[in-house]
Amino acid sequence: MTPKQQRGEATVDRLLTTALQVHTSCGRQGFTVNAVTAASGVSLGSLYHHFGSFDGLAAQLYLRCMGQLCDEVFAGLTRTRTVRAGVRAIVQHYLRFTEEHRDIALFLHASAYSGHLTAHAQEIRSFKETKFAAIADWLRPHVESGAVLPLPTPILEVLVMGPVEETARRWLSSTYDIDLRQAARILPDRIWASLRPLPDGAEPGPSATPFRA
Numbered sequence: 001m002t003p004k005q006q007r008g009e010a011t012v013d014r015l016l017t018t019a020l021q022v023h024t025s026c027g028r029q030g031f032t033v034n035a036v037t038a039a040s041g042v043s044l045g046s047l048y049h050h051f052g053s054f055d056g057l058a059a060q061l062y063l064r065c066m067g068q069l070c071d072e073v074f075a076g077l078t079r080t081r082t083v084r085a086g087v088r089a090i091v092q093h094y095l096r097f098t099e100e101h102r103d104i105a106l107f108l109h110a111s112a113y114s115g116h117l118t119a120h121a122q123e124i125r126s127f128k129e130t131k132f133a134a135i136a137d138w139l140r141p142h143v144e145s146g147a148v149l150p151l152p153t154p155i156l157e158v159l160v161m162g163p164v165e166e167t168a169r170r171w172l173s174s175t176y177d178i179d180l181r182q183a184a185r186i187l188p189d190r191i192w193a194s195l196r197p198l199p200d201g202a203e204p205g206p207s208a209t210p211f212r213a
Contacts, residue, residue, distance in 0.1 A: 015040055018036055022035045023103075053119075063127050066131065069105070069108065092184050099180055
């Protein structure tokens, strides 16, 4: 790598690191291009050179944060022998990451309500599909063996990740009284129960009343 390339990588890292710090300290409303350039000491022209726009910077920060979260949460899946153990590992790692890296978790959850990622939606979707493939790869043999309900993969992912993501979102919002450690004890068994096949002869429960506008 040439010295120029090294300087470019250092600038990119400085901008991304500073952007996360600005978001943490100033919130979504204070997360602006002027705030990031002022805090980082990097010129607006340099930011646009590396990211194309402020939305491009926000999208790359999202990808970096999502990658860190997924790598932490899914790293231990291949070492678990049962679905129940895998679910417990996902829940515990996700909630521990949320608690230890509140800044990253807050940015990920807050970004869902911002317009910064719209122009890069396809890139983000492809990245998330690649990362979340770890869940599909882990579940597949358990579905084939009959240990897990044979549901569409997106539904299985929702059953596994939905409760833990919502728990983290509520904890980050500070609006709800959520104990992450209590959730880490309770959620794994509840999620596992939703993945288990029905006992022989059991019938599904009554259909829920449809939502009405």
